[in-house]
Amino acid sequence: MTQLKDDCFAVGDELMPLDQALALLDGKIGPVTGVTTVPLRQCLNRVLGEDVIAPRNVPPHDNSAVDGYAVHFDDLDPDSETHLPVTARVAAGHPLERAAGRGECIRIFTGAPMPDGPDTIFMEEDCREEGEHVILPPGIKRGANAREAGEDVREGSVIIAAGKLIRPQELGLAASVGCSDLPVYEPLRAAVFSTGDEVRDPGQVAPPGCIYDANRYAVMGLLERLGCAVTDLGILPDDLEAIALALDGAAAGHDLLITSGGVSLGEEDHVKNAVEDLGSLHFWRLAIKPGRPIALGEVKGTAFIGLPGNPVAAMVTFMRVARPMVLRLAGRADRAPATFKVKAGFAMKKKTGRREWVRARLRQDSTGQTIAVNFPASGAGILTSMVDSDGLLELPEEQGDVREGSEFDFLPFNEVSL
Numbered sequence: 001m002t003q004l005k006d007d008c009f010a011v012g013d014e015l016m017p018l019d020q021a022l023a024l025l026d027g028k029i030g031p032v033t034g035v036t037t038v039p040l041r042q043c044l045n046r047v048l049g050e051d052v053i054a055p056r057n058v059p060p061h062d063n064s065a066v067d068g069y070a071v072h073f074d075d076l077d078p079d080s081e082t083h084l085p086v087t088a089r090v091a092a093g094h095p096l097e098r099a100a101g102r103g104e105c106i107r108i109f110t111g112a113p114m115p116d117g118p119d120t121i122f123m124e125e126d127c128r129e130e131g132e133h134v135i136l137p138p139g140i141k142r143g144a145n146a147r148e149a150g151e152d153v154r155e156g157s158v159i160i161a162a163g164k165l166i167r168p169q170e171l172g173l174a175a176s177v178g179c180s181d182l183p184v185y186e187p188l189r190a191a192v193f194s195t196g197d198e199v200r201d202p203g204q205v206a207p208p209g210c211i212y213d214a215n216r217y218a219v220m221g222l223l224e225r226l227g228c229a230v231t232d233l234g235i236l237p238d239d240l241e242a243i244a245l246a247l248d249g250a251a252a253g254h255d256l257l258i259t260s261g262g263v264s265l266g267e268e269d270h271v272k273n274a275v276e277d278l279g280s281l282h283f284w285r286l287a288i289k290p291g292r293p294i295a296l297g298e299v300k301g302t303a304f305i306g307l308p309g310n311p312v313a314a315m316v317t318f319m320r321v322a323r324p325m326v327l328r329l330a331g332r333a334d335r336a337p338a339t340f341k342v343k344a345g346f347a348m349k350k351k352t353g354r355r356e357w358v359r360a361r362l363r364q365d366s367t368g369q370t371i372a373v374n375f376p377a378s379g380a381g382i383l384t385s386m387v388d389s390d391g392l393l394e395l396p397e398e399q400g401d402v403r404e405g406s407e408f409d410f411l412p413f414n415e416v417s418l
Contacts, residue, residue: 014285015285015286015287015292015353015354016284016285016286016287017286017287017355017397018286018287018288018320018321018355021284021286021321022321022324025321025324025325025328026324026328026335029303029325029328029329030328030329031185031328031329031330031331032188032255032303032329033185033186033187033188033189033255033329033330033331034185034186035049035050035183035184035185035186036049036183036184036186037181037182037183037184038181038182038184039180039181040171040174040175040179040180040181040182043166043170043171043174043181043182043184044166044167044168044171045165045166045167045227046165046166046182046184046185046187046227047163047164047165047166047184047185047227047330047331047332048160048161048162048163048164048165048166048170048182048183048184048185049162049183049184049185049331050162050183051158051160051161051162052158052159052160052174052177052179052182053156053157053158053159054153054154054155054156054157054158054159054177055155055177055178056153056155056177056178057149057150057153057154057155058150058151058152058153058176058177059147059149059150059151059152060149061095061113061114061149062113062114062146062147062148062149063092063111063112063113063114063146063147063149064090064108064109064110064111064112064114064121064145064146064147065110065121065145065146065147066110066121066123066124066145067108067109067110067123067124068108068121068122068123068124068126068127068145069084069086069105069106069107069108069121069122069124069127069134069136070090070100070105070106070108070114070115070118070120070121070146071084071104071105071106071118071120071121071122071136072100072102072103072104072117072118072119072120073119073120073140073142073143074102075102075103076120076136076138076140077138078138079138080138081135081136081137081138082135082136082138083130083133083134083135083136084103084104084105084133084134084136085103085104085105085132085133086105086106086107086129086132086133086134087100087104087105087106088100088104088106088107088115089106089107089108090106090107090108090109090112090113090115091108091109091112092109092110092111092112092113093112094112095112095113095115096113096115096116098115098116099115099116099117100115100116100117100118101117102117104117104118105133105134105136106118108121114146119142119143119146120140120141120142120143120144120145120146121144121145121146122136122137122140122144122145123145152176153173153176153177159173159174159177160173160174161333162331162333163331163332163333163334164333164334165227165332165334165418166182166184185330185331187227187228187229187330188226188227188228188229188255188256188326188329188330189228189229189231189253189254189255189256190223190228190229190230190231190254190255190256190257190258190326191230191231191233191250191253191254191256191257191258192216192219192220192223192230192231192232192233192258192259193216193232193233193234193235193236193246193250193257193259194213194215194216194234194235194236194259194260194261195235195236195237195238195243195259195261195270195271196235196237196238196261197237197238198210198211199211199212199213199235200212200213200235201213201234201235202217213235214311214383215260215261215307215309215311215314216232216235216260218311218314218315218383219258219260219307219314219315219318220232222315222318222319222323222417223258223326225417225418226323226326226327226330226417226418227330228256228326228330231250231253231254233246233250238270239270240270240273240274243270243271243274244274244277244278247274247275247278247299247304248278248299248300250299250302251278251279251299251300251301251302252300252302254302255302255303255329256302256303256304256305256326256329257299257302257303257304257305258304258305258306258307258322259271259305259306259307260306260307260308260309260314261306261307261308261309261314271306272295272306275295275297275299275304275306276297278299278300279297279298279299279300279301279302279304280297280298281295281296281297281304281306282295282296282297283295284296284321286321287353287354287355287397288317288320288321288354288355288356288357289354289355289356289357290308290310290312290313290316290317290357290380291307291308291310291313291314291316291317291321291380292308292354293308294306294307294308294317294321294322296325303325303329305322305325307322308380310379310380310381311380311381311383311386312359312379312380312381312382312383312385312386313380315386316357316392319392319411319413319416319417320357320416323335323416324336337411337415337416338415339394339409339410339411339415340409340410341407341408341409341410342362342370342371342372342393342407342408342410343369343370343371343372343405343406343407343408344371344372344374344393344402344403344404344405344406344407344408345363345365345371345372345373345374345404346372346373346374346402346404347401347402347403347404348374348401348402349401349402350395350399350400350401350402351400352397352398352399352400353397354397355394355395355396355397356394356395356399357392357393357394357395357411358372358374358375358378358392358393358395359374359375359378359385359386359389359392359393360372360373360374360375360389360390360391360392360393360410361373361375361388361389361390362390362391362410372393372408372410374393375388375389386413389413390412390413391410391411391412391413391415392410392411392413393408393409393410393411394408394409394410394411395408396408
């Protein structure tokens, strides 16, 4: 476990490039949850807490990759057919309990352990049987179709590293070496709340001047997709005492507190004062669009993230700034999402000096090449743009105006939701 320090998130006031911010976060915080051992069947989508070291080879013995015939390579005539007697039969799970001598041919099936002696296997379709003998063609290489013990996994090797998200393939690999349970991090406990006298929950009546709370539901969904145990603290009024009381109570039983909006300098933005009264708060002014301001801090040792209030800005800053922090707190090692290059199917104005994300859908142009087409409305409050897009086209800091056909990194939404 890593205890957050009061100055953990302290930085200067100048606009900071995203990569510098992510590197700073990576160096300042670490896992804050404990490690527990759970049955393998319950490990899917958990984060591995310790290296898994293979207690055995996989496969555990030399075996056949095909159905066919196992022979001594040195018994073969290199220039013409070889006739050998078939003296035994070996199937998976039923090893030959003797060595096979020179001049013998062993009928063998896929996955069956290689008998002592033979080193080469013919595929059955390349051979023909005549009575109790088999006729083998020339031209095979020594060791053909024979798989060595440990070809996949070597005993004593690290097969899954700590910090890895456990997917179905990791479950299979752990099972292949006989693991019945794994050490995993406890889920990160995250508390989410909204503030504002104008904010209402879906299903409630929304009088004139009121809005429904989209951000809290989007943020809770993002956290749950990352494996967090989420507590919904609901909507808090614009009241300093009520907000401070809620933060104080939540800090004791959670690893992360997160909200959107309410941390600016306005008279009704009481979250800022409440966090500072209970711990510390630092505004990170990042050179990004959307979502330049983001608040990071701690409340009595519990990490706090204050996302921007506009829905798109809240989601994008979560995906690109808060997500790496959440994964780091949860013990994840693989925090950088995968991107791939696509060409822009549009042109737009852009200032240099900041990284921007354009909501876009992937399409094929007339030549069959994949291009990214931007959503027509780019405002930070246009939540439909997140629904109708496939991901974010990332425009680097040094990029000026975008020309159609220019190539950029594309970040699919599914890469930042797991």
